[in-house]
Amino acid sequence: MYPQQVQHYLKEFFTENNCAILGEEDHYLTVQLTVDIDKRIMNRPFYWQYIEATNSEPNPAQVTFITNQAAMAGNLFGEAIHYGSPRLNRLFQATRELGAYVQLFEKVERDMGQVILTPWLGVNFKVSYCCDRTKEMLYSFGINLLTGVIKEDFHDMICASEFDTEPAENVFHVQYIIKPIRALERLKATIDKIIEQDDHSWAIEAQKRWQRDQRVLDYFYEGVDDKPECYEIERKALEEQYASKIKIEIINGGIFYLF
Numbered sequence: 001m002y003p004q005q006v007q008h009y010l011k012e013f014f015t016e017n018n019c020a021i022l023g024e025e026d027h028y029l030t031v032q033l034t035v036d037i038d039k040r041i042m043n044r045p046f047y048w049q050y051i052e053a054t055n056s057e058p059n060p061a062q063v064t065f066i067t068n069q070a071a072m073a074g075n076l077f078g079e080a081i082h083y084g085s086p087r088l089n090r091l092f093q094a095t096r097e098l099g100a101y102v103q104l105f106e107k108v109e110r111d112m113g114q115v116i117l118t119p120w121l122g123v124n125f126k127v128s129y130c131c132d133r134t135k136e137m138l139y140s141f142g143i144n145l146l147t148g149v150i151k152e153d154f155h156d157m158i159c160a161s162e163f164d165t166e167p168a169e170n171v172f173h174v175q176y177i178i179k180p181i182r183a184l185e186r187l188k189a190t191i192d193k194i195i196e197q198d199d200h201s202w203a204i205e206a207q208k209r210w211q212r213d214q215r216v217l218d219y220f221y222e223g224v225d226d227k228p229e230c231y232e233i234e235r236k237a238l239e240e241q242y243a244s245k246i247k248i249e250i251i252n253g254g255i256f257y258l259f
Contacts, residue, residue, distance in 0.1 A: 102254035145176030210242035
């Protein structure tokens with residue numbers, strides 16, 4: 001996820017959740033959080049407990065998020081945010097909580113007459129390759145619920161359109177043939193195929209680092225037949241650190257009726 005993608009995501013998130021954008025450039029965004037968003041992403045539970053216990057006037061945070069430190073000029077104070085950072089992960093979590101599933105209808109002009117909208121299932125996935133190092137990637141797929149056609153970069157495609165939560169009067173939306181749960185299984189299979197075809201040398205390299213550190217650990221306990229408890233604790237710690245795992249997570253999704 002590149003800095004410009006993070007910047008776009010932040011702006012969309014805060015705009016959709018009624019947080020005022022106070023300033024922005026290509027490399028930063030300054031926002032005034034609402035009370036709800038402050039509670040969800042700023043990790044200030046004791047502050048909010050005090051405010052609610054004393055019935056005091058709330059003061060949600062005003063934050064500058066820096067999405068590209070390399071492009072900074074002058075004195076700009078704020079929080080660096082990038083893909084994989086704890087704050088961005090909190091924003092992803094808030095997105096899941098606030099809008100994990102939507103049903104939206106593409107806006108059409110009234111003078112177009114009767115318009116037929118086709119149903120699509122759109123899902124945003126996060127794939128994490130985890131060992132002692134972590135690599136994370138975002139994938140956005142849409143599947144036509146009539147034909148089964150799958151499109152990549154679906155999120156970018158629908159961002160060019162405007163949507164309503166209710167269909168317009170001149171709109172007829174076709175009911176889906178492929179059930180969403182079956183469509184989701186197809187999208188998961190697509191993700192699995194991408195992972196299968198990917199380069200997994202990262203796991204082999206992690207295994208080598210694991211074996212190296214295990215040899216060092218064994219060296220210190222060489223000749224000890226009855227190894228102490230601390231040896232087992234350290235051995236398990238190495239396993240947790242280096243064991244290769246692949247996590248697939250659905251960030252959000254929904255049914256989109258498109259023209």
